[in-house]
Amino acid sequence: MTTGAPTGPAVRTEDVWKIYEQxxxxxxxxxxxxxxxxxxxxxxxxxxxxxGKTTLLNMLGGLTAPTxxxxxxxxxxxxxxxxxxxxxxxxxxxxxxFQAYNLLPVLTAEENAEFxxxxxxxxxxxxxxxxxxxxxxIGIGGLEDRxxxxxxxxxxxxxxxxxxxxxxxxxxxxxxxxxxxxxxxSLALLEVxxxxxTEIQTTFVFATHDQRLIERARRVIQLVDGAIEYDDRR
Amino acid sequence: xxxxxxxLRLAARNVxxxxxxxxxxxxxTVLGTAVMVFSFSLGDxxxxxxxxxxxxxxxxxxxxxxxxxxxSRHLDDRLTPAALERAQAALADPEIAARVLTVAPRLEVQxxxxxxxxxxxxxxxxxxxxxxxxxxxxxxxxxxxxxxxxGDRLHAFVGGRLADRLNxxxxxxxxxxxxxxxxxxxxxxxxxxxxxRTGIPEADExxxxxxxxxxxxxLGVSGAATSLAVLLQSSDVVEDTRGRLRQAVGGExxxxxxxxxxxxxxxxxxxIRVDNFGNYLFYGILxxxxxxxxVNTVLMSVLYRTREFGVLRALGLTRGETAAVAxxxxxxxxxxxxxxxxxxxxxVTWGLFRQGLDYSGLLEGDFTISGVVLNPVIVPLFRGARxxxxxxxxxxxxxxxxxxxxxxxxxxxxxxxxxxxx
Numbered sequence: 001m002t003t004g005a006p007t008g009p010a011v012r013t014e015d016v017w018k019i020y021e022q023x024x025x026x027x028x029x030x031x032x033x034x035x036x037x038x039x040x041x042x043x044x045x046x047x048x049x050x051x052g053k054t055t056l057l058n059m060l061g062g063l064t065a066p067t068x069x070x071x072x073x074x075x076x077x078x079x080x081x082x083x084x085x086x087x088x089x090x091x092x093x094x095x096x097x098f099q100a101y102n103l104l105p106v107l108t109a110e111e112n113a114e115f116x117x118x119x120x121x122x123x124x125x126x127x128x129x130x131x132x133x134x135x136x137x138i139g140i141g142g143l144e145d146r147x148x149x150x151x152x153x154x155x156x157x158x159x160x161x162x163x164x165x166x167x168x169x170x171x172x173x174x175x176x177x178x179x180x181x182x183x184x185x186s187l188a189l190l191e192v193x194x195x196x197x198t199e200i201q202t203t204f205v206f207a208t209h210d211q212r213l214i215e216r217a218r219r220v221i222q223l224v225d226g227a228i229e230y231d232d233r234r
Numbered sequence: 235x236x237x238x239x240x241x242l243r244l245a246a247r248n249v250x251x252x253x254x255x256x257x258x259x260x261x262x263t264v265l266g267t268a269v270m271v272f273s274f275s276l277g278d279x280x281x282x283x284x285x286x287x288x289x290x291x292x293x294x295x296x297x298x299x300x301x302x303x304x305x306s307r308h309l310d311d312r313l314t315p316a317a318l319e320r321a322q323a324a325l326a327d328p329e330i331a332a333r334v335l336t337v338a339p340r341l342e343v344q345x346x347x348x349x350x351x352x353x354x355x356x357x358x359x360x361x362x363x364x365x366x367x368x369x370x371x372x373x374x375x376x377x378x379x380x381x382x383x384x385g386d387r388l389h390a391f392v393g394g395r396l397a398d399r400l401n402x403x404x405x406x407x408x409x410x411x412x413x414x415x416x417x418x419x420x421x422x423x424x425x426x427x428x429x430x431r432t433g434i435p436e437a438d439e440x441x442x443x444x445x446x447x448x449x450x451x452x453l454g455v456s457g458a459a460t461s462l463a464v465l466l467q468s469s470d471v472v473e474d475t476r477g478r479l480r481q482a483v484g485g486e487x488x489x490x491x492x493x494x495x496x497x498x499x500x501x502x503x504x505x506i507r508v509d510n511f512g513n514y515l516f517y518g519i520l521x522x523x524x525x526x527x528x529v530n531t532v533l534m535s536v537l538y539r540t541r542e543f544g545v546l547r548a549l550g551l552t553r554g555e556t557a558a559v560a561x562x563x564x565x566x567x568x569x570x571x572x573x574x575x576x577x578x579x580x581x582v583t584w585g586l587f588r589q590g591l592d593y594s595g596l597l598e599g600d601f602t603i604s605g606v607v608l609n610p611v612i613v614p615l616f617r618g619a620r621x622x623x624x625x626x627x628x629x630x631x632x633x634x635x636x637x638x639x640x641x642x643x644x645x646x647x648x649x650x651x652x653x654x655x656x
Contacts (some may be wrong), residue, residue: 003595055649063548084552088298088550091549098545102542104546107247115549119237119551
């Protein structure tokens, strides 16, 4: 539940660990990450495959609980919340963009984009107006009634971005959002997200090893073997 | 409410999305339900026919008698003229009278029928000939002579097997012997006016009808009867009519008992219960198989869409809500197929067999069960309560079959789901 306009960092972690145990083997996917991300930042989590980017991203979004350590979003401690409270927080304060788009195939582009608004009880006319305006801004106007299967990869990812930002969340987490896109489409999508970051002051955190995305970021947090190797502010 | 509508919309569209898989499962449910409606309609029709025969030859849908008569079968437990008057007054209540077709006074006594050549134990019933002709329909089963008439006095109407045993024919003399009201053995000469054959061995060798006035005089119980047999419009109103009659004759403590046909002829009620049990068992097995098909369809759908369920969670749905999507898919699929199946079952049964299903080719001669002859033509009976029962059963199957897939959907780990490749 939101409580007025939060003033602290958008995201903060304190000595976060994620250890997967399988048989007698313990794998430390994330090791003691402490980080603070301010509102409106455009941050990249970089690192090779298996460096813990996705796991850290999942913990920032409350999809995975840390083995130890704490995570705050908008000043609220995720690790102290119940499942239901975390679901509520994700709905109201966090947007996700996935590598494989992950649009719901039985819904149209517009229904996918308005999903979180509908869950939050926004009236139908307001939902429609907001989705249509956003679709125009990100270059997919006119595709509202199409099912995902009738959209290109780039169009699907834009719908996914629209779904992530439509509710004006405090934080958008994107996991390899350009990995399945060709170069031109990737650049266009990056433009869209950079513009949204500036216009609506939403914090973007990307997990990627896409060099183009890393070059555009104002802050790059490099992960190696689950730990921060460096945190570079530009 | 808005969230619920969204979950239902997702569920309905997912059912349509897996069209082939859903259609296969739905077809099994549709056929199972249609066969159930068909079978229960014919079964209820057959049972109604059994009941109709049973109550006409027995003591009606409802019988008013002394509380102890059912066990004692003794004249001491008879309805006196005053008691008969009270019973008739209760039956005159407009709410009750509207459901009553015929009321027949009966004076029943166990005795012995003797001719010049032999003697045989029989069940002698004193009847009002005009009323009884409409009630028991034995007058339709005459093979020789005629049924009793209003002016008859020392006459008897006997079954064909009894006639054979006692070497009787129309006009033959017969002595009926029984215990009178004073406890003395009393005999009565009568002459055979007609012989009937029902096909039921017990009836054809054990029933003798005589005019009730003759029986009353012979047994020394002027104006009395042992029961008032009441024929109703349908067996569906038996319990309600019994309740009203009980109230009208003075309730549980009354000296008049109101019994229903299952109490008077428990063997027939048992036969129907056994037949129904067989049907229920068959449908239990059939719908277990249908239920497993539904579990399989919905579970496959949930497992195939693991990543989607993960996305729903990431977007802010709770575990319970994602489970509700899977649960609704199973219930919607089952219930929609169930409704179609019921409609199909009704249409086929009504369209092809409303005049009756003739299986006389399978029966050789009369086939009896618990004192009734099986009618070789079964006319289906459509009962609203039975259809509701069927709809309820389908819904229960849908609910039960959807629980496990819903539990699996609820357990999905979001982070793991994102790695899932269908």
